Amino acid sequence: MNEQILKQEINHMHASLCAAVADPHRIMIIYELEKGPKYVGELAKAVDLSQSATSRHLKILKSQDIVSSERVGHYVTYTLHAPKLIQALNIFRAVLNDQLERRANLINLE
Amino acid sequence: MNEQILKQEINHMHASLCAAVADPHRIMIIYELEKGPKYVGELAKAVDLSQSATSRHLKILKSQDIVSSERVGHYVTYTLHAPKLIQALNIFRAVLNDQLERRANLINLE
DNA sequence: GGAATGTATTCGCTATTTCGAATACTTGCA
DNA sequence: TGCAAGTATTCGAAATAGCGAATACATTCC
Numbered sequence: 001m002n003e004q005i006l007k008q009e010i011n012h013m014h015a016s017l018c019a020a021v022a023d024p025h026r027i028m029i030i031y032e033l034e035k036g037p038k039y040v041g042e043l044a045k046a047v048d049l050s051q052s053a054t055s056r057h058l059k060i061l062k063s064q065d066i067v068s069s070e071r072v073g074h075y076v077t078y079t080l081h082a083p084k085l086i087q088a089l090n091i092f093r094a095v096l097n098d099q100l101e102r103r104a105n106l107i108n109l110e
Numbered sequence: 111m112n113e114q115i116l117k118q119e120i121n122h123m124h125a126s127l128c129a130a131v132a133d134p135h136r137i138m139i140i141y142e143l144e145k146g147p148k149y150v151g152e153l154a155k156a157v158d159l160s161q162s163a164t165s166r167h168l169k170i171l172k173s174q175d176i177v178s179s180e181r182v183g184h185y186v187t188y189t190l191h192a193p194k195l196i197q198a199l200n201i202f203r204a205v206l207n208d209q210l211e212r213r214a215n216l217i218n219l220e
Numbered sequence: 221g222g223a224a225t226g227t228a229t230t231c232g233c234t235a236t237t238t239c240g241a242a243t244a245c246t247t248g249c250a
Numbered sequence: 251t252g253c254a255a256g257t258a259t260t261c262g263a264a265a266t267a268g269c270g271a272a273t274a275c276a277t278t279c280c
Contacts (some may be wrong), residue, residue, distance in 0.1 A: 010206070011134040017202050017225085020130035024121040034196070039121050040257060053239060055258055074247060074256045082208070088201040092127050095192050096120070099175050133268085150227060163269060165228055170267095176225045184277055 020064040021089065025049055026057050030089065033067060033080040040076055129201065130174040135159055136167050140199065143177060143190040150186055 016074060021027060028047040045053040056079055061067045068076070068081040080086075131137060138157040142148060148156070154164040168188055171177045178191040192198075 007218040008134065010277095011137050013206055014137055014199070014202055015132055017206055017268060019132035021262070022125055022132040023190075025127040025238095027121050027124055027128070027145055033276080044207050046204065050240065052241080056238080069256090071247080074254095082205050084201055084205050084208070088198045088205075089124070091194055091198040091201070092124055095122055098192070098194075105277080108196055129267095135268095143249080160270065161227070162229080162271085166268080181227090183278080184224095186227060 017064055017066075018058055021085065022064055023057070025053070026061060029054075029057055029061065029090065030066070030080065030085060033078060034083070035084055037077045037079040039072075039078065043078065123128075127174055130170055130176055135163070135165070136171060137199065139164075139167060139171065140176070140190065140195065143188060144193070144196055147187045147189040147216065149182075149188065153188065 021034045022031070025047050029043055032043055040051065040054055040058065044051050047054065049057075049081070058067060058069070061077075062069060065078070066082045066085060067078045069076050070077050071077075129206050133138070135157050139153055142153055142156045145188060150164055150168065151162065155166070157164065160168070166181070167179060172179060172188075176190070176192045177188045179186050179188050181187075
């Protein structure tokens with residue numbers, strides 16, 4: 001197989017994984033699930049979103065194997081299936097923090 | 111200030127940062143810049159994209175303070191300004207790897 | 221100043237993402 | 251079986267993202 005094509009394919013998968021995390025509501029959902037498994041209604045309330053929108057976000061996360069789901073009676077419980085992602089998200093937060101600090105320093109120097 | 115609003119604002123910035131990384135071409139650009147500063151033309155060739163598209167991607171990365179630029183004669187050199195991001199990207203790769211391995215195992219078990 | 225080189229921006233287009241509202245599906249219980 | 255509760259999906263609309271092609275801008279060299 002052509003190595004260049006393979007490389008692009010991996011980058012594409014890589015990007016899809018990042019895209020799954022590139023939404024404020026989904027970030028909130030992931031951090032909610034870090035605390036423990038929750039069902040859809042709970043998550044919808046926690047992230048202040050409609051039931052259908054929440055369900056769609058969960059579908060996206062599940063398609064990337066970031067969460068897994070299990071039906072329990074009426075409820076469907078979602079579990080964080082890739083806890084490593086939290087590490088990555090925390091690094092993004094750190095980068096964000098660096099940027100904000102730098103800006104704050106610029107303001108102080110003026 | 112309302113804490114809930116602030117939280118949402120941070121998640122929004124967080125998501126914007128992730129979104130900047132959620133594109134195959136931009137991922138390639140970031141990994142290229144990890145090797146060292148490069149100018150636009152070099153990057154365009156490296157990621158196999160037109161000059162204008164490359165320039166636009168760089169603008170997005172710059173708007174998120176991920177890269178910085180400096181003009182040197184005709185050329186504009188771009189530098190990776192947030193090397194921590196590489197760590198985050200590598201974690202995403204690791205997650206991807208876990209997933210592929212798991213799938214490979216499933217195939218073997220069949 | 222004028223031509224050449226490298227980069228940035230604009231324009232028109234297509235594709236994708238996200239949402240609410242409405243609807244369909246699934247399960248448990250009377 | 252029929253209803254209620256919880257979840258998933260579909261639909262249409264609005265917003266956003268990405269591209270190539272063309273154009274504008276910046277810099278160097280003659």
